Amino acid sequence: MMLNYFDQFASPIFLGVPLIALALTLPWLLFPTPSTRWLSNRLTSTQGMFISTFTQQLLLPVNKGGHKWALILISLMIFLVSLNMLGLMPYTFTPTTQLSMNLGLATPLWLATVIMGLHNQPTHALSHLLPEGTPTFLIPILIIIETISLIIRPLALGVRLTANLTAGHLLIQLIATAALVLLPLMPTVAFFTMILLFFLTLLEIAVAMIQAYVFVLLLSLYLQENI
Template identity: 75%
Template sequence: MMLSFFDQFASPMFMGIPLMAIALILPWVLYPTPTSRWLNSRLMTLQTWFINRFIKQLLTPLNLAGHKWALMFTSLMIFLMSLNVLGLLPYTFTPTTQLSLNMGLAIPLWLATVIIGVRSQPTAAMGHLLPEGTPVPLIPVLIIIETISLFIRPLALGVRLTANLTAGHLLIQLIATAAFALLPMMTTMAIMTTVILFLLTLLEAAVAMIQAYVFVLLLSLYLQENI
């Protein structure tokens, strides 16, 4: 049976049961939990340092009202980063290559920022739909354009994360297939392709972490406009 390159993005099944839930829950087991000891382990210390640096970097532009989102943003960042990076391991599944999951994260969080803006400062929230100093004939057109750009934000969030991870995984599989095909015929070329594959894997690991950060960063920027 010939397998498609896109089969790696299908949700794994066991006895007809999708294993999507296990793929979502498993990464949390890998993180150490705080203890009552005075001295933490090196891994716990590194994790705490990373979380503190991330929160400081993310919440500096926000006012005090936006600091309530610190726990959710941090949890979302670690969650997405774990799924993206662990999906690069053999015999694993990357849930964030599914557009449905990414849209399920993007739409509620984006909608929450919009609702907060409408409730706390409705005038400023509506003012984003019409730039100041717009000529009167262009007002209806600009309102329509700004409204479309507002509603396309969650789609851009979900599609960006899905497209970047899907493209990286496909490229890795294509180059790996080429390396295996060239090994019996052109050994030198196969070794060069393997080196390229190794470098591309490192790049994809960096992209996996960066895309998780970009997802949360854009959400914080949307929140900043509405608080």
């Protein structure tokens, strides 16, 4: 029996080996490999159509110089969606509920966009720290505020993804436990609770996909500011 509802977010260990490595590797094994045939199967065609459509939508507001990031962003999007969706299955572990992992994904990519902006156009990159027409006495305060807001971006990316997935998983766990307890006592109430659980699961599936999209979309917006 689960002693703590938050135990489901602890990284499982088997024979002293953290299973988070297996959870991170599994999604790549589920995707079909590209084929050189003219006619491919439905799964490969659907995957190609999804990647093509998402790439067009994601890179639409990004300048041509940022299109070289398409492979990284699309791979990250598919990876996050896979992890989030697999984490909704019974007896599985969701690595994206770990803040350390999300920060490990967000920080290097955010830092790469900042370094690229400082290298290619340092004046334009530094101009974001001070809006045009700022009064002289407000310049030091605004520079500090904008610097903090710039540094906090990867933290916001990681916390947003972690908080949304953790809250959804925890709510599903609470409602499922309530339905199980109410089933022998009040079957009618338990039935409506299970209906609520079903719709909540559908909502969590949508959240799992939307949060992965938002994560990559914000990274593309940070990229647009530095190219």
